Amino acid sequence: MQGTFIWYELMPTDAPSAVEFYTKVVGWTAKDSGMPGYDYTILGIPGYDMGVAGVMQLTDEMKAKGVPPNWAGYVAVDDVDAMAQKFADNGGTVRHAPEDIPGVGRFAVVADPQGAVISLLKVIMPEGPMPPEPAFGTPGAFGWTELMAGNAEEAFAFYQKMFGWEKDMAVDMGEMGTYQCFAKNGKALGGMMTKPPMVSAPFWGYYITVDAIDAAAERVRQGxxxxxxxxxxxxxGSFILQCQDPQGTYFALSASKR
Structure with missing residues (x-):
């Protein structure tokens, strides 16, 4: 599991409004996490026991530090402290020092040498079998991750060293360069490319699967x-849509049909 994305988290300025928007656009369910001391909403796919993402409102401290509303992706690691140190030792930075989440695990927020932010997570494994994950392509599941890097070749070399990612299919994007897909143990995880000049800074983006892309686009507009x-x-054979929610957060959608 180390080196794969296992959780996604939305940090908006207005959590209730964000939950309302995404439940309508994606079709997610929403429920309180039940964690004492945490105002945290779990987003899930109808019919599945496991959540796929969480929502936690930006704190005043985060806003004061200039943290914008954002979607974060969490990568599974065996040792959060060691991996955070590995990021720092190889030119990255630790944005939030390793910290325990009671009853959940341990996490940290780090950035690669080019400034793209990503999160690390070590989960406390529950007793008994884990609920089955949604099949790839299930509406509501996250189906793809994407890095807009300052320099894609250097970024891939860095993440290969951090997580053991492997090069997968490479797509020639013409003047935009090469879109390099990456995998872990043969499982496709996402892609990365050198960001175009109009993109101000490197960042990670995440694609949520929907049933049909045109209908989803209309729900985005209506919301x-x-x-x-x-x-x-x-x-x-898929279709993609890159969007901004009402609070200014970037997100993306994908579907197998128009």
Whole structure:
């Protein structure tokens, strides 16, 4: 499991409004986590016991530090402290020092040498078998991760050293360069490319699967969000849509049909 994305988290300025937007756009369910001392909402797929993402409102301290509303991806690691130190020793930075989440595990927030932020997570494994994960392509599941890097070749070399990622399919994007897909133990995880000049800083983005892309685009608009790019077909027969929610957070959608 080390080196794979296992959780996603939305940090908005207004959590109730964000939950309302995404439940309507994606079709997620929403429930309180039940964790004492934490105002944390779990987003899930109807019919599945496991949640797929969490929502926690930005704190005043985070806002004071200039943290914008954002989606964060958590990568599973065996030792959060050691991996955070490994990031720091190889030119990255630790943005939030390793900390325990009671009853859940331990996490840290780090950034690669080019400034793209990503989170690390070591989960306390529950007793008994884990509930089955949604199959790839299930509406509501996260289906793809994407890094807009300052320099994609250097970024891949860094993450290969951190997580053991492997190069997968490479797509020639013409003047935009190469879109390099990456995998772990043969399982496709995402892709990365050198960001275009109009993108101000390197960042990680996450694609949520929906049933049909045009209908989802209309739900984004009706909910007060913006369409930034797409719908656009991509290799493999899917369609993608890159968006901004009403609070200014970037997110993306994918679907197998228009």
């Amino acid at each position: 007060g969000g913006k369409i930034l790019f797409g719908p656009e077909p991509v290799p493999g």
